[in-house]
Amino acid sequence: MNKYLERLFNGIFKENPIFILMLGLCPTLAVTTSASNGLGMGLTTTAVLMGSNILISMLRKAIPDRVRMPAYIVVVASLVTVVQFLLEAYLPALNETLGIYIPLIVVNCIILGRAESYAAKNTIGLSALDGIGMGLGFTIALASIGAVREIIGNGSIFDKIIMPSSYEPAIIFILAPGAFFVLSILTALQNKFKLKSATNGVNGSVTGCGAHCAGCSSSNNCSAINGIEEAKMVANNAEKLVKEKEAENNDSLKSNRE
Numbered sequence: 001m002n003k004y005l006e007r008l009f010n011g012i013f014k015e016n017p018i019f020i021l022m023l024g025l026c027p028t029l030a031v032t033t034s035a036s037n038g039l040g041m042g043l044t045t046t047a048v049l050m051g052s053n054i055l056i057s058m059l060r061k062a063i064p065d066r067v068r069m070p071a072y073i074v075v076v077a078s079l080v081t082v083v084q085f086l087l088e089a090y091l092p093a094l095n096e097t098l099g100i101y102i103p104l105i106v107v108n109c110i111i112l113g114r115a116e117s118y119a120a121k122n123t124i125g126l127s128a129l130d131g132i133g134m135g136l137g138f139t140i141a142l143a144s145i146g147a148v149r150e151i152i153g154n155g156s157i158f159d160k161i162i163m164p165s166s167y168e169p170a171i172i173f174i175l176a177p178g179a180f181f182v183l184s185i186l187t188a189l190q191n192k193f194k195l196k197s198a199t200n201g202v203n204g205s206v207t208g209c210g211a212h213c214a215g216c217s218s219s220n221n222c223s224a225i226n227g228i229e230e231a232k233m234v235a236n237n238a239e240k241l242v243k244e245k246e247a248e249n250n251d252s253l254k255s256n257r258e
Contacts, residue, residue: 004129011133017110018141019186020197024110027101028142029179035158038146039139040094044083044102046135049111051079053119053131060120072115077106110134145182149173 017023027045032038055075056063063071084102087095095102105111114134119127147157153173155163163169172178190197 004125007126007129008133008136011130011135011137012140013137015134016137016141017134018138018145019190022187022197023113024108024138025183027104027108028145029176029183031098031101032142032146032149032179032182033174034150034154035143035147037094037097038142038144040091041098041101042135042139042142044087044098045105045108045110045138046132047083048076048079048105049114049135049138050128050131052076052111052115053127054124055079056115056119057122057124057127063120068116068120069112072112073106076111076115080105110138145179145186148182149178153178 011017015021018025018028024045027041031041052072052075056072059071059075080103083105084095087098087102114130118130122130151157151162152170153175154171155161155167155169170178173181187197189195
């Protein structure tokens, strides 16, 4: 398969953020009370994801390694602000429905994860398609979960009644517990049929960034492991600086007493 098409299909099927990697579950659980809400949130995130991948790929050689995460957050926050202004201007109803979850796109682990693991290491074209593929996969997942919850909980889909008048909707499915019910049923089915997911390796293989790190052939280049090691190094350096500072203070106190 062409490497550009592979990037699109990768996010939709092979590494779907929700169904396979199980990332970004906070907005997934919160906004999928209907198919339209899920679709709106998914497309909004797709726009930010594509834009952030493009900008971070363009700036990947200019951003110092030590400040890359703050730089990524600034890029994403700028794009989210633009998108939110556009929603307020042209889709005020959707903006009001999604509410606080639009600003929270800034810290969506899907966006920061793709920036760190892909956009920062690849060309602009591939990064853009990776963002589109991941965004479409996220959108399909949110719209699907929202559709299931809306049909069962309200007897409608995209705000159109499709169930007969005799149907008694299970309102709990459009409330907060309904999101957990749908997601737990999805996970149970994935485990039952041994489908690929972040919680269910198949024949020893693992999808996404993976568990089973000890047996992973890519563990030496794994951004997650490298990030943990980097965090440990920063913590150790900070601890050394604190001890050095304390020693200096103690020395100065002794000299003052003398």
